[in-house]
Amino acid sequence: MLPSRAGPAVVEVHDLVKRYPRSDANAVDGLSFAVAPGEIFGLFGPNGAGKSTTVGILTTRLRATGGRALVGGVDVGRDPATARAQLAVVPQHNNLDRALTPRQNLVHHATYHGVSRREAQARAAELLDRFGLAERADRRIEAHSGGMAQRLMIARALTHEPLVLFLDEPTNALDPQTRLLIWGQIRRLRERGVAIVLTTHAMNEAARVVDRVGIVDHGRLLTCDTPENLVRGLAGDAILDLTVTPAPTDDPDALRAALGELDGVRKAERLALPAGPADRRAGAGLPGGVRAGLAGAGGGAALAALAARAGGGGLAALAGAGRLGRNGAGTNGGSPVAGGRGRLRFRLHLATDPAALLGPAVTVLAGRSAAVNAVDVGEPSLEDVFIELTGREPR
Amino acid sequence: MTALDTPTPLRPAVRPRPRPGAGRVFAAVLRRDLMVTGRELWVILVQVGLTPLFMLFVFDTILGGQGIVGRDFAGLFLPGIIALAALTTALQSVALPLVKEFGFTMEIEDRLMAPLPTGLVAIGKLVIATVRGLLAAVLIYPLGALVVGSAPWRPAGLPLAFLVALLGAWIGGAIGMALATTLPVQRINVTFSVILTPIIWTGCIHYPWPRLTMPWYQVVTALNPMTYVSEGVRGALLPGVPHIPAWVCLSVLTGAAVALTWLSVRCFSRRAVQ
Numbered sequence: 001m002l003p004s005r006a007g008p009a010v011v012e013v014h015d016l017v018k019r020y021p022r023s024d025a026n027a028v029d030g031l032s033f034a035v036a037p038g039e040i041f042g043l044f045g046p047n048g049a050g051k052s053t054t055v056g057i058l059t060t061r062l063r064a065t066g067g068r069a070l071v072g073g074v075d076v077g078r079d080p081a082t083a084r085a086q087l088a089v090v091p092q093h094n095n096l097d098r099a100l101t102p103r104q105n106l107v108h109h110a111t112y113h114g115v116s117r118r119e120a121q122a123r124a125a126e127l128l129d130r131f132g133l134a135e136r137a138d139r140r141i142e143a144h145s146g147g148m149a150q151r152l153m154i155a156r157a158l159t160h161e162p163l164v165l166f167l168d169e170p171t172n173a174l175d176p177q178t179r180l181l182i183w184g185q186i187r188r189l190r191e192r193g194v195a196i197v198l199t200t201h202a203m204n205e206a207a208r209v210v211d212r213v214g215i216v217d218h219g220r221l222l223t224c225d226t227p228e229n230l231v232r233g234l235a236g237d238a239i240l241d242l243t244v245t246p247a248p249t250d251d252p253d254a255l256r257a258a259l260g261e262l263d264g265v266r267k268a269e270r271l272a273l274p275a276g277p278a279d280r281r282a283g284a285g286l287p288g289g290v291r292a293g294l295a296g297a298g299g300g301a302a303l304a305a306l307a308a309r310a311g312g313g314g315l316a317a318l319a320g321a322g323r324l325g326r327n328g329a330g331t332n333g334g335s336p337v338a339g340g341r342g343r344l345r346f347r348l349h350l351a352t353d354p355a356a357l358l359g360p361a362v363t364v365l366a367g368r369s370a371a372v373n374a375v376d377v378g379e380p381s382l383e384d385v386f387i388e389l390t391g392r393e394p395r
Numbered sequence: 396m397t398a399l400d401t402p403t404p405l406r407p408a409v410r411p412r413p414r415p416g417a418g419r420v421f422a423a424v425l426r427r428d429l430m431v432t433g434r435e436l437w438v439i440l441v442q443v444g445l446t447p448l449f450m451l452f453v454f455d456t457i458l459g460g461q462g463i464v465g466r467d468f469a470g471l472f473l474p475g476i477i478a479l480a481a482l483t484t485a486l487q488s489v490a491l492p493l494v495k496e497f498g499f500t501m502e503i504e505d506r507l508m509a510p511l512p513t514g515l516v517a518i519g520k521l522v523i524a525t526v527r528g529l530l531a532a533v534l535i536y537p538l539g540a541l542v543v544g545s546a547p548w549r550p551a552g553l554p555l556a557f558l559v560a561l562l563g564a565w566i567g568g569a570i571g572m573a574l575a576t577t578l579p580v581q582r583i584n585v586t587f588s589v590i591l592t593p594i595i596w597t598g599c600i601h602y603p604w605p606r607l608t609m610p611w612y613q614v615v616t617a618l619n620p621m622t623y624v625s626e627g628v629r630g631a632l633l634p635g636v637p638h639i640p641a642w643v644c645l646s647v648l649t650g651a652a653v654a655l656t657w658l659s660v661r662c663f664s665r666r667a668v669q
């Protein structure tokens with residue numbers, strides 16, 4: 001299903017299959033999707049899902065075992081040389097030409113695509129500037145950090161003005177400034193009608209940029225839709241994360257079951273305690289989420305306010321009594337210690353407004369003499385959808 | 396869940412961009428290698444010049460001075476050294492960079508992504524290797540003459556010598572490319588010794604082929620393309636010394652060049668697109 005953008009697809013993939021020699025499973029196993037001009041298509045999947053392999057086939061670096069792929073209307077298997085005139089690729093690894101300086105990398109690349117040397121020089125100068133590389137443009141490539149190399153590779157890909165740009169993990173291991181720069185440039189390309197296919201693990205960050213997402217695992221497309229639809233459709237409307245200290249005698253699974261039985265809870269699951277301070281998720285997920293830290297008295301007040309909004313009088317009373325606050329403050333001067341002893345973390349997938357559920361949830365917990373340490377309220381993120389589809393096991 | 400959003404039948408395809416002319420792209424790819432080669436000129440000199448020059452020095456100045464080797468040996472040997480320089484320089488100067496470019500960093504990807512048939516990128520590599528091989532041959536001639544103190548000089552034979560050296564360099568490049576794109580990186584060094592050593596010692600660079608007396612050794616040397624390069628250059632510069640006729644050398648070298656070009660381009664393409 002093509003998005004609203006006009007025009008025929010510039011990338012068409014039909015039942016693509018790739019099996020590497022001496023391998024007994026397909027790395028890409030019947031993949032189909034299409035991308036329109038000016039569309040940003042995200043190809044997300046766990047490690048080894050087949051994303052790079054797909055990009056490799058579409059950019060003519062790998063030969064498909066089966067199926068068909070067209071880029072810019074050209075069959076990549078039948079006429080790879082013409083297909084390469086339509087596209088540019090920034091691979092997952094640094095493949096800059098180390099015998100050349102950054103500027104020469106750009107200039108030579110442009111001339112490989114038929115751009116005249118004079119024009120290539122002009123474009124290189126402009127792109128070096130745009131990507132903040134002008135200062136070191138004539139130094140040896142080895143002296144460049146990972147972030148500079150990545151910017152340079154993107155700049156290089158743009159020197160011949162491709163119709164379709166493939167980015168394999170463009171923001172991997174980059175600092176926030178560089179990531180911002182790169183996302184900005186990606187948006188700018190979209191405005192100019194360039195179609196972009198990108199893979200990334202920074203899904204929540206990418207969700208703000210991509211128009212559509214295909215989630216792949218084991219070489220198959222699990223789903224393909226806009227980020228909004230995916231988040232809405234798969235994971236429910238909202239998420240409530242509770243970090244609690246149960247009564248010493250209580251059983252974690254029984255506690256989870258009790259929470260899961262509450263009205264409006266679709267699913268309750270137990271999460272691992274975060275490795276860092278409990279607000280790690282503020283960056284990692286829950287866009288637009290509300291976090292009510294209960295570490296100190298202020299946290300207690302915040303929870304009271306939340307509960308008041310939900311009309312949970314009982315909760316407000318609880319918070320006011322300082323029962324929750326005491327527990328949080330007692331641990332470590334306010335910041336909840338990672339993996340605080342005896343703590344548990346639950347995630348409730350909700351069908352209703354989280355605020356309405358906060359009261360009942362705390363009531364259940366209070367009824368079992370469990371203390372609440374932290375509450376996170378938020379929308380589920382693309383990452384949650386991803387985990388739900390592909391599981392929690394690392395590959 | 397299966398792929399429910401497989402694309403609906405598509406409207407007429409986008410109009411593809413024409414690809415730039417192959418000659419223009421080929422020239423751009425060559426230009427890069429020429430530039431890098433130009434910077435490495437002295438590397439070529441050291442890489443190829445040292446061994447043959449030492450050989451000349453030992454065989455002529457030392458052994459000749461002691462009367463162990465005839466004084467006219469150097470004249471016979473120098474054409475072989477020129478031939479050797481052409482073939483082995485080409486071989487090494489394509490193989491070593493290719494191993495690196497196809498290695499961990501995949502630096503060659505940028506050129507493989509040029510809108511040009513992959514086979515032409517491979518041919519470009521052979522062209523550069525040949526240029527380097529010829530350059531080495533041309534440089535070793537006067538340098539060798541300096542070491543020896545004299546050299547066979549026959550202007551009428553130079554075009555033939557050049558043509559033979561060119562074919563020899565092309566063949567060396569093709570062998571190097573085939574090796575570099577098929578062998579696993581860990582085994583490159585070993586294989587180089589295993590391949591290069593017999594090429595050098597059974598290549599008739601030290602002795603004219605017709606004077607060989609052991610029939611089995613004549614067969615072995617006749618199987619080595621290096622032999623025809625040495626014999627061709629020697630015949631062109633020293634027509635008085637017995638040698639394999641020029642037309643035989645040229646035919647065998649042309650045949651070998653065609654076969655090895657096909658083989659090496661195929662190896663390259665299979666490595667480039669998997």
Ligand SMILES: Nc1ncnc2c1ncn2[C@@H]1O[C@H](COP(=O)(O)OP(=O)(O)OP(=O)(O)O)[C@@H](O)[C@H]1O
Pocket residue numbers: 020021023027045046047048049050051052053054092
């Ligand atoms: N050259 C190769 N030879 C054999 N198998 C390979 C090769 N390259 C990749 N594979 C296998 O194909 C599968 C897909 O790999 P691919 O690199 O496409 O995954 P990916 O989705 O890009 O993963 P990541 O997120 O780690 O980059 C993996 O199981 C991998 O082991």
Ligand SMILES: [Mg+2]
Pocket residue numbers: 051052053092168
């Ligand atoms: Mg990958």
